[in-house]
Amino acid sequence: MEKKYFIEMDKKDPLKEFRNHFFLPKNTIYFDGNSLGMAPKITKKRMEHVIGKEWGQGLIRSWADEEWGISGQRIGNKISKLIGANDGEVIAADSTSINIYKALTAALQCNQNRNIILSTNDNFPTDLYMMQGLQSFSPNKVKNKIVNKDEIDKYLDERVAALLLTEVDYKTGEILSMSEITKKAHDKGILVIWDLSHSVGSIPVDLNKCAADFAVGCGYKFLNGGPGAPAFLFVAKKHQEKIRPTLSGWMGHKNPFDFSIEYKPADGIDRFLCGTPPLLGLIALECGVDLILKANVTRLRKKAVKLSSLFIELMESMCSEFDFKLASPRDENRRAGHVSFMHHSGFAVSRAIASKGIVGDFRAPNIVRFGIAP
Amino acid sequence: MEKKYFIEMDKKDPLKEFRNHFFLPKNTIYFDGNSLGMAPKITKKRMEHVIGKEWGQGLIRSWADEEWGISGQRIGNKISKLIGANDGEVIAADSTSINIYKALTAALQCNQNRNIILSTNDNFPTDLYMMQGLQSFSPNKVKNKIVNKDEIDKYLDERVAALLLTEVDYKTGEILSMSEITKKAHDKGILVIWDLSHSVGSIPVDLNKCAADFAVGCGYKFLNGGPGAPAFLFVAKKHQEKIRPTLSGWMGHKNPFDFSIEYKPADGIDRFLCGTPPLLGLIALECGVDLILKANVTRLRKKAVKLSSLFIELMESMCSEFDFKLASPRDENRRAGHVSFMHHSGFAVSRAIASKGIVGDFRAPNIVRFGIAP
The missing domain is CATH 3.40.640.10 (Type I PLP-dependent aspartate aminotransferase-like (Major domain))
Known part of the structure; x- marks a missing residue:
C-alpha cells in the first residue's frame, strides 16, 4: 500500500472535519482513546x-x-x-x-x-x-x-x-x-x-x-x-x-x-x-x-472498522518477524474500538514505541492495546 | 456608624489584597459563601x-x-x-x-x-x-x-x-x-x-x-x-x-x-x-x-467574627421594626461563618433582597441565611 492510498482515503473521509475540533498533540500518534479521549477545543472555551x-x-x-x-x-x-x-x-x-x-x-x-x-x-x-x-x-x-x-x-x-x-x-x-x-x-x-x-x-x-x-x-x-x-x-x-x-x-x-x-x-x-x-x-x-x-456513532463505527482491519493487516505484514499475536477477534463484527496484540515483551514494546511518540497502552501480562476508534 | 468607619476598617484589613484574587460579580452583594464560594481568577487560568x-x-x-x-x-x-x-x-x-x-x-x-x-x-x-x-x-x-x-x-x-x-x-x-x-x-x-x-x-x-x-x-x-x-x-x-x-x-x-x-x-x-x-x-x-x-483560617475567622457581630448589630438597630429574630448564637465563640435570622415571611424577604442584588439564601421554614465569612 502506498502513501497515495492513505491520502486518498483521508480526502474521502466524511469525518475529516472533526480533526479540527480537537487539540492535536505535537509529535504524537495517539492510540489511547480507550483510556483517555482527546481534548475538544470547545471544552476549553466553554470552561472559561x-x-x-x-x-x-x-x-x-x-x-x-x-x-x-x-x-x-x-x-x-x-x-x-x-x-x-x-x-x-x-x-x-x-x-x-x-x-x-x-x-x-x-x-x-x-x-x-x-x-x-x-x-x-x-x-x-x-x-x-x-x-x-x-x-x-x-x-x-x-x-x-x-x-x-x-x-x-x-x-x-x-x-x-x-x-x-x-x-x-x-x-x-x-x-x-x-x-x-x-x-x-x-x-x-x-x-x-x-x-x-x-x-x-x-x-x-x-x-x-x-x-x-x-x-x-x-x-x-x-x-x-x-x-x-x-x-x-x-x-x-x-x-x-x-x-x-x-x-x-x-x-x-x-x-x-x-x-x-x-x-x-x-x-x-x-x-x-x-x-x-x-x-x-x-x-x-x-x-x-x-x-x-x-459525528454520529454509526459513521464512527464504520471508520473504526476500516481503520482497525487495516491496522491488523499492516501489523501482520510489516511486523511479522517480531512475534506479535493478535489478541482481538479477527471478525470485525466481534471487535470494538481497539485492537490488541500479545507480545512476550509487551511492556517493553509499549514503552519503546511511546518514546517515539506512539502512545498505546499495556495491559498485564502481555497485551499491547491500540485505540483505533476515531 | 458612619461610612468613614467602614472605609477605615477596610484600609486596615490584612486580608484586603485577597479581594483581587476573585471574580467580583457586578451589582451584587454576595452573602452566599456557605452554599457556593466565589470563583478565584486563578482557577480559570489553571483550567485553561x-x-x-x-x-x-x-x-x-x-x-x-x-x-x-x-x-x-x-x-x-x-x-x-x-x-x-x-x-x-x-x-x-x-x-x-x-x-x-x-x-x-x-x-x-x-x-x-x-x-x-x-x-x-x-x-x-x-x-x-x-x-x-x-x-x-x-x-x-x-x-x-x-x-x-x-x-x-x-x-x-x-x-x-x-x-x-x-x-x-x-x-x-x-x-x-x-x-x-x-x-x-x-x-x-x-x-x-x-x-x-x-x-x-x-x-x-x-x-x-x-x-x-x-x-x-x-x-x-x-x-x-x-x-x-x-x-x-x-x-x-x-x-x-x-x-x-x-x-x-x-x-x-x-x-x-x-x-x-x-x-x-x-x-x-x-x-x-x-x-x-x-x-x-x-x-x-x-x-x-x-x-x-x-489567607490563613485564623485571620479569616477573626475577620468573620468582626463582620458578623457588626452585621447583627446593624440588622438589629436598622431593621428592628421588621420583626427579624436572630437564629444564630449571639455568643461569637459559638457562631461560625454565617448569620441567620428568622422571619415569618423569610422566603419573600430573601427573594426581595435578591432582586436588589443582595444574595443570601433561605432555609425552610423561616430562616434567612447570610454567609459572612470572608
Whole structure:
C-alpha cells in the first residue's frame, strides 16, 4: 500500500472535519482513546465561560439561571441517544464504580429473593471490586460468583439476582452479544447490568431493544469528557419506581430543598443522583458528548472498522518477524474500538514505541492495546 | 456608624489584597459563601492550562507527568492543614454524601459488635439520607437513631457504633464542641464522624487534638472549589489499616494497574479512593484551597467574627421594626461563618433582597441565611 492510498482515503473521509475540533498533540500518534479521549477545543472555551461568567458573575444563581441543576439529566438524555435509551432513563453522575454500586444494590432490590451476583473473571477489575465490597459488607445478602466467560450459561439459574458484564472486553476488544445474553438471563429471571465503558461512543448500543435492565459507562474514554469525567447510569423505566436507592443523597430526594428529615426518592431517574452534581466535570463531558452525537456513532463505527482491519493487516505484514499475536477477534463484527496484540515483551514494546511518540497502552501480562476508534 | 468607619476598617484589613484574587460579580452583594464560594481568577487560568496543555498535549501521559494520579492525595494533604490532620489522613474524592457512606461503613467495621448509628434531627439532610439508605439495604446490620441535639448524651451507650454530627449547624451557624462530644462518645467506645462542610475554611478545626475518628467535608463552600467540587474524607491513622472499604473501586486497590481479580486495599488513606479521580474538579478545588491556606483560617475567622457581630448589630438597630429574630448564637465563640435570622415571611424577604442584588439564601421554614465569612 502506498502513501497515495492513505491520502486518498483521508480526502474521502466524511469525518475529516472533526480533526479540527480537537487539540492535536505535537509529535504524537495517539492510540489511547480507550483510556483517555482527546481534548475538544470547545471544552476549553466553554470552561472559561462557566468559570468566569456563570460561576464568577452568576454564582449560586446559576444553579437555576444556567440550568446547572439539571445538567446531569440533560447530559444523561444526550448519552441515551448513543445507547438506545429513552429520555429519563440515563443520568450523568459520580464515577463508573459508584454507579456500579448503585446498579448492584438496585438489582438486588428488584430481585429480592435471590442473592447471587454473577460476573466473569475477565471483567474490568473495578466491576469485580465493587461486587466484593458489597459482599464483604453484607455477606448474608450478597454472594458473588466469578466464572469464566464461556461458562456463564451454566450458572444462569434461579438463585442469581444479577449478572454484571462488560459489553466490550477491555483487553481484547471483543464484543459480547448483549441481546443474546440478556435474553438468556431474563429467561431465568436474572437482571443484567451492562458496563458500557468500552462501548459507548465507539459502537452502536441499543439497550432498550434488548430490554436491558441497568447499564453504566465511563465518560473519559470514547466520550472525550476529560480525565476522570463523570460517568453515567441507565435504569430501565420499568424498574425505576421499585427502587429505593441505597446511595440516597440529597440530590436524589423528591424535594431536596425542603430539607426534610426523611428520605423520599425523587421521581424517575433523578432518584439515582446522590451528592451535588460535579458541574465542571459535567460541562466538559457534555462538550465531548455533543461532538460524538454530531459525528454520529454509526459513521464512527464504520471508520473504526476500516481503520482497525487495516491496522491488523499492516501489523501482520510489516511486523511479522517480531512475534506479535493478535489478541482481538479477527471478525470485525466481534471487535470494538481497539485492537490488541500479545507480545512476550509487551511492556517493553509499549514503552519503546511511546518514546517515539506512539502512545498505546499495556495491559498485564502481555497485551499491547491500540485505540483505533476515531 | 458612619461610612468613614467602614472605609477605615477596610484600609486596615490584612486580608484586603485577597479581594483581587476573585471574580467580583457586578451589582451584587454576595452573602452566599456557605452554599457556593466565589470563583478565584486563578482557577480559570489553571483550567485553561490543564485542558489545553496537560490534557490537550500530554493526554494519558499526564496522569504521571503532571501528577494527575496523586492529586486527590496532594489536595487532601493541603486540606489536612485546615482541619488539624496529618499528611496521609485526608483524601479529596467523590461527593460529601459518598464520603459519608464510606465513613459509616468503615465505622461499623471498626466497631463490629454494635449496630446503631446515632445522629440528630437538625443534621444536614444528606447525612441522614445516607444513613437511611444504608439501613434500608442492611437492616440487620444497621439501626439508625435520630434524636434531638440536646438529648445526645442520653443515647450514648454501648450499642452505638458511630455518632454522625455536623460541627456547624447549617441553619443557625451554631458550633458544637467537637472535643467535648468526641470525648463523651469515646468514653462509651463510640466512634465519631464529623461533617465539616460548614466549618472547613471558615473556622479553625483540630481533628487530631480531639482524637477524632472520621470526618467529611465539602469543597464548594468556604473552600471555593466551584459548583459541585469534590469533597474530602478524613480517616484517622489509627483506624486506616483495619478497614476494608465497602466502596472498593480500582483506584483504592494496592496495585490498580495489575488488574488483578481480587481486591486488595491500598496502604493508608489511598484505599478510600474509589473510581478514577475527577481531575478537572480536583484542580479547581486545589486553587480554592491554596487561597484559603494563603489567607490563613485564623485571620479569616477573626475577620468573620468582626463582620458578623457588626452585621447583627446593624440588622438589629436598622431593621428592628421588621420583626427579624436572630437564629444564630449571639455568643461569637459559638457562631461560625454565617448569620441567620428568622422571619415569618423569610422566603419573600430573601427573594426581595435578591432582586436588589443582595444574595443570601433561605432555609425552610423561616430562616434567612447570610454567609459572612470572608
